[in-house]
Structure formats: C-alpha cells, structure tokens
Amino acid sequence: MKRVSILLLLVLSLALATGVAGAQNIELTYWTHTDDNRTIIENRYIEEFQELYPNVTIKRVVNEAAKMGDLMLTAFSANNAPDLFNLPIEQEYGYMMHYRVAPVDYEAIGYKDAQEMIDQYLAGTFDPVTMDGQIYGLPLELTNWSIYINKNIFRDAGLDPEKDYPKTWEEMIEVADKLTLRDGEIITRRGFDFRYPYYLVAMLPMVEQLGGQLLSDDGKTAIVNDEAWLQVFEWFRTWGPHGRNLGSPTYTSARKIFNMNNNDIGMCLTGFYQQGRIRIDNPEFYDSGEWMVVPYPVFENAVNDVACSYYGHYMMVNAQTSPEKQEWAWRFIAYMLDHPWEYLETVNIIQPRGDLLADPRYMELPYMNVFMDDMERGHIVFLHENGFQFERFIKEAIESVMLSNMPSEEALDILRERIQEVLDDQY
Amino acid sequence: MFVIPSLILFSAFSFFPIMNAFYESFFNRNLLSLRPPRFVGWDNYTYLFRSKDFWLSVQNTLIFTLGTFLPLLVFSLILAVFIMSISRFRRFFQMAFYSPAVLSSVVAALIWLLIFDPRGLANQGMNALLGTAGINYNWLSTTGMLRLSTIIVYFWKYIGYFTVIFVSGIGSIPDTLGEAALIDGANRWTLFWHVTFPLLKPTTMLVSIMTMIQCLKTFSTQYMFTSAGAPTRPINVITLNIYNTAIKDYRIGRATAMSILLFVVMFVFTWLQLRVSRTEDVSYT
Numbered sequence: 134m135k136r137v138s139i140l141l142l143l144v145l146s147l148a149l150a151t152g153v154a155g156a157q158n159i160e161l162t163y164w165t166h167t168d169d170n171r172t173i174i175e176n177r178y179i180e181e182f183q184e185l186y187p188n189v190t191i192k193r194v195v196n197e198a199a200k201m202g203d204l205m206l207t208a209f210s211a212n213n214a215p216d217l218f219n220l221p222i223e224q225e226y227g228y229m230m231h232y233r234v235a236p237v238d239y240e241a242i243g244y245k246d247a248q249e250m251i252d253q254y255l256a257g258t259f260d261p262v263t264m265d266g267q268i269y270g271l272p273l274e275l276t277n278w279s280i281y282i283n284k285n286i287f288r289d290a291g292l293d294p295e296k297d298y299p300k301t302w303e304e305m306i307e308v309a310d311k312l313t314l315r316d317g318e319i320i321t322r323r324g325f326d327f328r329y330p331y332y333l334v335a336m337l338p339m340v341e342q343l344g345g346q347l348l349s350d351d352g353k354t355a356i357v358n359d360e361a362w363l364q365v366f367e368w369f370r371t372w373g374p375h376g377r378n379l380g381s382p383t384y385t386s387a388r389k390i391f392n393m394n395n396n397d398i399g400m401c402l403t404g405f406y407q408q409g410r411i412r413i414d415n416p417e418f419y420d421s422g423e424w425m426v427v428p429y430p431v432f433e434n435a436v437n438d439v440a441c442s443y444y445g446h447y448m449m450v451n452a453q454t455s456p457e458k459q460e461w462a463w464r465f466i467a468y469m470l471d472h473p474w475e476y477l478e479t480v481n482i483i484q485p486r487g488d489l490l491a492d493p494r495y496m497e498l499p500y501m502n503v504f505m506d507d508m509e510r511g512h513i514v515f516l517h518e519n520g521f522q523f524e525r526f527i528k529e530a531i532e533s534v535m536l537s538n539m540p541s542e543e544a545l546d547i548l549r550e551r552i553q554e555v556l557d558d559q560y
Numbered sequence: 561m562f563v564i565p566s567l568i569l570f571s572a573f574s575f576f577p578i579m580n581a582f583y584e585s586f587f588n589r590n591l592l593s594l595r596p597p598r599f600v601g602w603d604n605y606t607y608l609f610r611s612k613d614f615w616l617s618v619q620n621t622l623i624f625t626l627g628t629f630l631p632l633l634v635f636s637l638i639l640a641v642f643i644m645s646i647s648r649f650r651r652f653f654q655m656a657f658y659s660p661a662v663l664s665s666v667v668a669a670l671i672w673l674l675i676f677d678p679r680g681l682a683n684q685g686m687n688a689l690l691g692t693a694g695i696n697y698n699w700l701s702t703t704g705m706l707r708l709s710t711i712i713v714y715f716w717k718y719i720g721y722f723t724v725i726f727v728s729g730i731g732s733i734p735d736t737l738g739e740a741a742l743i744d745g746a747n748r749w750t751l752f753w754h755v756t757f758p759l760l761k762p763t764t765m766l767v768s769i770m771t772m773i774q775c776l777k778t779f780s781t782q783y784m785f786t787s788a789g790a791p792t793r794p795i796n797v798i799t800l801n802i803y804n805t806a807i808k809d810y811r812i813g814r815a816t817a818m819s820i821l822l823f824v825v826m827f828v829f830t831w832l833q834l835r836v837s838r839t840e841d842v843s844y845t
Contacts, residue, residue, distance in 0.1 A: 199787070203807055210591045210812070227810070231592040317694010319678050329789055374701055382789025383700040384678060522809045525792075532791040536701040551613070555809075 159189045159461045164205065164215040166198035170409045170480040178469045189461055199330065202521065209233055209451075216454045217462040219273050222261050222445045222513070223333055223520045229262060229269045230518045235452040236267040241460045242467035255485035261513055262447050270447030271466055274482035276404040277443035277508045278328075278335060279500075280430070281391060284423045286312055286322070286399040298427045299325075299400075302339065302368060305430055309379045312399035318378060325400035326380035326387035332527040333515045334442045335402055339365050342435040347515055347523065347552070355552035359545060364432070366534045366541035373535035382532060394418040402429075402441070405504050409481035426500035429507050440510035445485075519555050526551045578823065585817035591810040604817035614818065616793065617801040620707075624797055625775040627711045632771050636719055637764070640726030641752065654727060657720030665717065665780030672713045672781075673788050676700050700785060703794040710795050713781045718774060722767050729763025730756065769833050776826050779803065798822050 165175070172195060179191045194215065196204055202224045208214040209228065220228075228234050237250070244250040247268055251259055254272070262270035280298070287294035290311045299305040309324025328335055337347060345361025348354065356362060370376050380387075387401035392414035412419040429440040448466045450459050470476075473484040477498070489495060496502060517523065530548040533539040585604055589597035608614045643653050660668060675681045676699035686697050699709045733756060741755045779799040786792045786800070796804075798818060806815035 206591065206807055206810075227592050231590070232594060233592060315694070317692075318696040319683060319694055321679065374696065374698060381678075381701060383676075384789075519809075525804065525808055529792050532789075533793055536698075536791045537703050537794065 157188045159458060161189065161191045161217060161458060161462055161465060162215040163191055163193045163465075164201070164208075164218040165193065165195060166201050166219070167195050168406075168480060169413060171476075171482070174472070174475055174479050175469060178472070179465075182465055182468050186461075186464075189465070191465060212453060214451045214453065216458050217448060217450050217466060219446045219448050222270075222447055223516060223524070225270065225447055225449060226261070226516045226520060227518050228449065229264055233452055234269050234449040235454075235459050236269055237271060238460055238463040241463040242271075253487055255487060255490060257513075258445075258485045261445060261516055262449075270449045271470055272485055273446040273448050273470065274406070274476070275443055275445045275485045275508075276406065276482065277504060277511055278402045278404050278429070278441045279503050279507050280325070280400050280427045281403055281407060282400050282425050282427060283391065283394065283398065284425060285394070286324075286396065289396075290399075294425060298425075299430050300428075301433050302430050303433050306368075306371060306377060306379065309399070310377055313379055315378070318374075320378065320380070320384065322397050323380050323384065323387065323399065325402075326384060326398065327382075328386065328388055328402055329382035329532075330528065331524075332531065333520060333524045334444055336365070336527065336531065337515055338429070338439045338442055338511065339368070339432070341439045342432050342437050344436045347527075348517070348556070352517075353556060355556060356545065356549040362545050362548075363541045366531065366544060369531050369535045370538070370541065375535070375538045381536065383536070392418065394423070405483060405498075405501070406481040408499060409479065426503045428503055429510075438510055439512070440507040442511050442514040443508055444514040446482075522555060523552055581816040581819050581823075584813055585820050587813045589812050591806060591812045593810075597813065600813070604814045605821070607814065608817055608821065613796075614798075614801065617796050617798045617818075620795060621776060621778075621797045621799075623707060624710060624714075624778055624795075625772065627707065628714050628775045628778075629768070629771050631711075631715055632718060632722055632775075633764070633768055635715075636722035636767065637726050637760075639719065639723040640730055641756075643723065643727055644730045654720075654724060657723050659720065660717045661721040663717070666784060668713060668717050669781045669784035672709070672716075673700075673784065676709055700788070700790040703791075706785070706790055706794045710778070710781050710785065714775070714778060718771070722771060725767055725770075726760070726763060729760050729766075733759050765833055765836075769830050772829055772833075773826050776822065776829075 165171075172193075175193060179193060183189060183191065201220055205214065205218060205220060205224070205228075214233075225234070237247075239246055239250055242250070250268070255275075258272055258275070259268050259270075262268055282294050282298055284294040287297065292308065292311060297308060299308045305325060312322065312324030313320060314322035340346070340358075340361050343361035343364055344358050345365075346357035349357050372379050373381055387398045388403045388407065390398050391401040391403070391407070392411045394415055408419070411424070418424065431438055448470065450462045450466070452459075454462070470484060473486050473489040474492075476482050476484060477489065477495075483489070496505070515523075526548055530544040533547075534541050534544045584597075586599060586601060587597035588600045588604070639657060643650055643657075646653070663671075678696050678698075682699050683695070683697055687693060687695055698705050700706055737755055737759070738751055741751050746754065777799060778797055782795045782797050782800045783803065785795060792800075799822070802815045802818045802822070805818065806812050
C-alpha cells in the first residue's frame with residue numbers, strides 16, 4: 134500500500150511539474166516579409182530574447198512581401214493568424230478597424246502610459262494606428278520613395294545626371310525616352326518605371342498634385358476633380374505601349390533590376406532601404422558612387438507640391454491570441470525595436486524615433502536629405518477600411534488605359550462607380 | 561457497406577462545404593469582422609445579376625472555356641490516335657505529353673510569364689516565324705493576346721493529361737474489332753471514323769466533362785498573370801472574381817453566392833452531357 138502511495142505521489146508530482154512548465158512555456162509565431170538584411174539581425178534578436186527568457190520560443194516566418202496581404206487575411210479569416218506580424222499600414226488599417234489586433238501593452242514594453250511612449254517618437258507617428266484613444270501598433274519603419282538614378286546610363290545617353298534628371302512628370306517622359314533602348318518595339322533598356330501594384334503610395338499623389346482626390350473630404354463621394362484624374366490617366370497612356378512605349382507593368386519590376394547595374398534600367402522609384410539591398414546585391418555598384426537619389430517629380434501645371442506618400446510598417450499583435458501571449462509578443466516587439474541604429478545601418482529602414490532622428494549621424498547618411506525633404510512634401514498613404522480594395526480598382530483603371538487602350542473617361546467612370554458602390558454599401 | 565467510408569469522406573470534404581457555402585451566400589459577412597453575419601436573403605444573388613463586373617466575369621469565363629475546351633478535346637484525341645498508331649517511343653511520347661500536367665499550375669504560369677515577357681521566347685519565336693523583327697506581340701497586355709496567352713498555358717498544361725485518358729480509352733477497344741474491319745476492307749481512316757471513334761464516345765464524354773469543368777474552374781494562370789502586372793479586366797474569370805471578392809474585398813457572402821452560381825452551371829453542364837451520353841453507352845459483350 135505504501136509503495137503504491139509513493140508511486141502515485143511521484144506520478145502526481147511529475148504531472149504537476151510538467152503542467153506548470155507547460156503553462157509557463159510561450160510559443161510565439163511572428164510573420165514578416167522578406168528582407169535578407171533584416172532576417173540576419175532579427176534572428177539574432179530572437180536568439181538573444183530566448184536566452185533572456187528561456188520559457189519563450191519565437192518562430193519567425195518569412196513571406197514574400199507581395200503575398201503577405203493575402204496570406205494574412207486568409208489566416209485571420211480562419212482564426213489561425215500569427216501572434217505578431219507586420220504589414221504596410223494601408224493593409225493593417227482594416228485589421229485595426231475590425232478590432233482584430235490588440236492595443237499596445239504600455240507596461241509590458243516599459244512605458245508608464247501612452248503619452249510617455251508617444252513622446253519618444255516623431256509627432257504624428259501613431260496617428261494611423263490610433264482608434265478610440267487606443268494605439269494598436271509600434272512602427273518598424275516609416276518609408277517614402279524617391280527616384281534612384283543610375284548615373285552611367287544617363288551619361289551613356291549623353292545626359293548629365295546632376296543637371297538633367299527629371300523635375301517634372303513631363304520631363305520624366307522626355308528623359309526616359311532618351312534613356313530607353315529598343316529592339317523594334319521591344320524595350321531592352323527602360324529609362325524609368327513605376328512600382329505598379331502600389332498605386333495609393335506612388336500614383337495617387339500625382340492626382341493630388343493636380344488638385345484631385347480619391348474621396349471627397351467627407352468621405353462620401355468617390356473621385357474629386359475629373360480633370361486631374363484624366364490628365365494622369367492620359368500620362369500613363371503616353372507612358373505605356375499605346376503611347377511612347379517607355380514601360381509597362383508586364384516588364385520585370387524596375388526596383389528589382391536596378392541593383393544589378395546591367396544596363397537595363399535608368400531610374401526607379403524606391404525607398405532609403407534600397408541602399409541596403411544594393412549593398413548586398415552589388416557591393417561594387419554601391420561603392421562606385423554611380424547612383425544617386427533625386428526628388429519625386431511634379432506636374433508642370435501642379436497646384437499642390439505633393440511627393441510620394443509615405444507608409445509605415447507597424448508591428449501588431451493578434452487580438453485573438455491569449456493575454457499572456459499578447460504580453461510576451463509586445464515585450465519581444467519592444468526588444469527588437471530597441472535597436473533603431475542597427476535597423477538603420479544594416480537594413481536601411483527608419484524608425485521614427487526622436488533619439489534616432491535627432492542624432493547628427495542621421496542626416497549624414499547618403500541622400501537622407503532628399504528622402505526627408507520628400508517626406509515633408511508628402512503625407513501618410515491614403516488610409517481607409519477599404520483602401521486595399523480601392524487600390525485594386527485604381528490598378529484596373531490605369532492598366533485598362535495603359536495596356537488595353539480604354540478611353541480614359543470610360544476607365545474613370547468605371548472607377549468612380551466601383552468605389553462609390555463600396556462607399557454606399559451600408560454593410 | 562463498402563461505400564460508407566467514401567460517403568463519409570465525401571460528406572465531410574465536399575457535401576458539407578457546398579452546403580455551408582450555400583448557407584453563407586444568404587448572409588453579408590465581412591471576412592475581417594468579428595461581428596455576426598447579417599441575413600440578407602437573396603440579396604447577394606440579385607446583386608450579382610445586376611453587377612456589370614459579374615457579367616464581365618461570366619463573359620471572360622465563357623470565352624476562356626470555349627477557346628480552351630474545343631482545342632483540348634480535338635488535339636488530345638489526335639495525339640492519342642498518333643501515339644497508339646506508333647509502336648516505337650510510345651511511352652516516351654506519353655510521358656513527354658503528360659509531364660506538364662504534373663507541374664503545379666503556379667509553376668506553369670511562372671514559366672509562361674518568362675516566355676511571354678516582352679524579351680522572352682514568345683516574341684522571339686513569333687518574330688522568327690513571321691520573318692519580322694522587334695515586334696512586340698503584347699502577350700500580357702492587349703485584351704485579345706492576353707486571353708490567348710491564358711488559353712495557351714492551359715492547353716499546354718492539360719493536353720497531355722487528356723491525351724493519356726484517350727490513349728487508355730483506345731487501348732480498351734478490343735483489337736479484334738479493328739482486325740475484323742480491316743479484313744472487311746476498311747482503310748485506316750474509315751476504321752477510325754466508323755469503328756474507333758464511335759466506340760470512344762464514353763471516353764470522349766468523360767474527357768469533355770472533365771475539360772469543361774477544368775476550364776470553368778480556371779484560376780491559377782489568371783491569378784499569376786494579373787499579379788505579374790497583366791490587366792485584370794480581360795481575364796477576370798469567375799473564379800478570380802470570387803477570390804478578389806472574398807480575399808481583397810472581404811465580402812465572403814457575395815463570393816460564396818458566385819461560387820454557388822458557378823457550381824450550378826457546372827452541375828447543369830455535367831448533367832446534360834451525362835444525359836446525352838447515356839444513350840451511347842458502349843459494351844463489348
């Protein structure tokens with residue numbers, strides 16, 4: 134009897150010990166987008182964090198940036214989303230509006246309250262992720278895009294990159310035409326090309342330069358100032374295969390091939406982070422100084438001096454995960470983000486923290502003044518619960534004009550009708 | 561008794577999702593929202609019947625199906641007859657034709673994206689074939705060429721699959737029938753038209769049903785092409801519209817209503833084809 138009691142006691146103790154240990158073990162899943170430089174440092178942060186807190190295990194899952202939006206939505210709709218993640222704010226906005234993400238746990242990340250945290254960052258940083266007085270994300274990066282130039286290609290076309298770079302969209306067509314090489318109708322070297330899926334970031338500001346808007350100020354009417362939209366649509370027709378044949382979404386992404394310096398792209402539109410990627414992909418080109426960055430152009434008849442919109446990648450925490458996991462997720466996020474200089478130097482991404490921006494070394498970084506000036510001329514990307522959907526509608530409209538040669542008026546009418554239908558939908 | 565496991569599996573993985581989709585189609589539910597869905601009756605269906613976007617998808621699906629279905633059926637039969645008519649390299653040809661079918665649709669689309677790139681093989685080949693220089697055929701841009709490109713990808717991917725089905729159909733016809741016809745004075749052509757082809761009708765029916773369903777369900781090629789920058793409108797087939805409505809627009813109720821309509825169309829086509837084929841069953845006993 135005594136032996137049986139001892140055995141039972143042992144089994145119970147073992148079960149209890151296992152149970153306690155199990156309850157303390159936290160496994161977090163973190164989804165993010167591809168970036169080789171960031172992967173290196175974040176994997177190290179994970180190791181360090183796990184050493185500090187042996188009960189926490191973090192699984193970092195990397196997805197292609199273009200697929201992240203779809204994957205995340207599918208995961209959330211199946212109630213199987215990661216514990217923490219980052220996406221561009223225009224995609225994250227819907228998650229916040231539908232309370233799918235948790236408010237920041239200020240205490241877990243070492244702040245007394247929201248104000249103390251806000252004070253550490255650039256004014257307005259948290260505006261896009263604030264709802265009903267709560268803040269729902271911490272900024273991993275705030276990014277805007279300017280024009281990167283390959284100086285060799287300019288010189289090859291008989292242009293001086295320092296003087297002849299395009300200041301207006303009209304000049305962009307002329308300069309790109311000089312830089313473009315063709316085999317008959319087939320472009321073998323583009324002067325410049327856009328980042329086509331990102332119409333809210335890069336194309337909507339072109340409309341705004343001409344006084345147009347996507348929605349009226351009260352948010353109830355789609356498309357303000359038809360003339361502005363039509364001018365931009367016609368500009369894209371001129372740009373595409375039915376016009377001067379200077380570029381198209383069906384060619385390889387300009388940003389991706391720029392780094393290779395293979396004489397196939399003269400200019401591309403991208404952010405400060407591109408410098409880190411050039412350094413990794415082609416250190417020789419990076420060190421050569423044969424590239425430069427110039428401001429986002431404006432139309433000659435612009436009524437507003439608007440640059441490319443900036444957007445943020447915010448770290449967010451799944452509201453459906455357990456409170457304990459949420460707390461650890463915020464702790465881990467704070468740990469990672471507490472290395473703003475390393476993110477800047479290694480990954481070339483900018484956390485809008487006061488201490489970072491005030492550092493004299495910050496403005497000494499290559500072409501940082503261009504990005505900062507453009508950021509001042511720009512504004513945060515268009516944010517709306519249905520922003521992701523509107524971007525698809527704009528993409529369809531522009532590509533119908535540019536590639537299928539649809540009359541601009543017809544494309545605009547379809548765009549207006551589709552956006553208005555979403556706005557009028559009472560659901 | 562023996563069919564119970566398959567009935568359970570069918571109920572769990574096919575019948576239940578179909579019924580659930582039908583149920584969902586009567587609700588307005590935002591995919592991101594945690595709010596309970598709102599019952600809207602037939603509203604999602606009436607919306608679709610009024611929607612220009614939906615009818616454009618129907619039109620695109622029909623164009624794709626007609627453009628793919630007939631060539632697939634005809635050429636897979638021709639290739640099967642060719643394979644069965646040769647004695648050497650028969651297995652090699654079967655494997656060669658079948659190999660694209662084992663590739664995932666996404667990989668196939670990626671391969672063809674490279675081919676259709678303005679500097680890719682498609683333009684080079686067409687220019688060499690037509691004796692032109694530097695013409696861009698805009699495989700991924702203009703409405704007509706873009707539709708043709710999706711048809712080519714699908715044709716390439718599935719031609720081998722249906723050829724193999726026809727090969728097995730031809731192989732199941734007893735040799736004695738052909739030998740008797742040859743003794744009676746039939747030539748190869750009349751043997752095919754008056755003996756082989758009529759006896760292949762069940763296989764032809766099977767292939768035509770499968771081809772049509774495959775064509776109506778087409779998605780990956782259109783999705784990959786539009787993701788790579790091709791304009792959406794010319795190839796916005798129903799399945800792509802369902803995907804965008806659910807995943808990009810978050811309207812799962814409207815997307816499931818579209819799925820149910822597509823299911824009904826596929827069901828009706830299959831039923832019609834089966835009814836027609838019932839009178840033409842073949843028996844060798």
